[in-house]
Amino acid sequence: MPRYLVLGLCLLAPLCMADNDEHDLAYSLGASLGERLRQDMPGLQLDALVEGLRQSYQGQPLKLDQGRMQALLQQHETQQADTATQKLQAAEVRFLANERARHGIHELQQGILYSEIQPGSGAQPKAAGKVQVNYVGWLPDGSVFDRSQSPQWFNLNSVIEGWRVALPQMQAGAKWRLVIPSALAYGADGAGDLIAPYTPLVFEIELLQAGN
DSSP states (O other), X not given: OOHHHHHHHHHHHHHHHHHHHHHXXXXXXXXXXXXXXXXXXXXXXXXXXXXXXXXXXXXXXXXXXXXXXXXXXXXXXXXXXXXXXXXXXXXXXXXXXXXXXXXXXEEOGGGOEEEEEEOOOSOOOOTTSEEEEEEEEEOTTSOEEEEOSSOEEEXXXXXXXXXXXXXXXXXXXXXXXXXXXGGGTTTTTOBTTTBOTTOOEEEEEEEEEEEO
């Protein structure tokens, strides 16, 4: 093989590799996008998706005006949010039903569930009083989201409503397992990235003292 031809092939090899990389990168982006869309929007019209992607990417005139596209996208986001909310609410209903069926479960007002781990014999907290407690808090999947490292004092008027309902029913020295519906915890808003909306919470609470 002539020497100049070998040299030419060597110079072209990096260009071919670069072309392959660009192709594979584009393909990978498409595959990633396709997987997300398959999960989120099954039944999507792929021809229209590719047409809109190509026209927008190439800066061509679009077939739909901005007003209609924004309205459609907003409608889709609302529907997605409604679907997500319904799934979360259904998951809470199932979780509470399973908890209610456990042995030894009792129910307080507003749907709070409790089981007694150990009885108490001391004073009961007043509705606007203080409590000293040890506690652990779990999400429905069993992961711990909060726990006391040492006994903690709380004003009952500063804690979630589920605690305000349940703790005045306890006597000092008691330890209860509580299951609190989301409406009496962080509700439809959740608590940042820690607690999702419509999440019921499970606590093990030991009431050490009740104060004024």
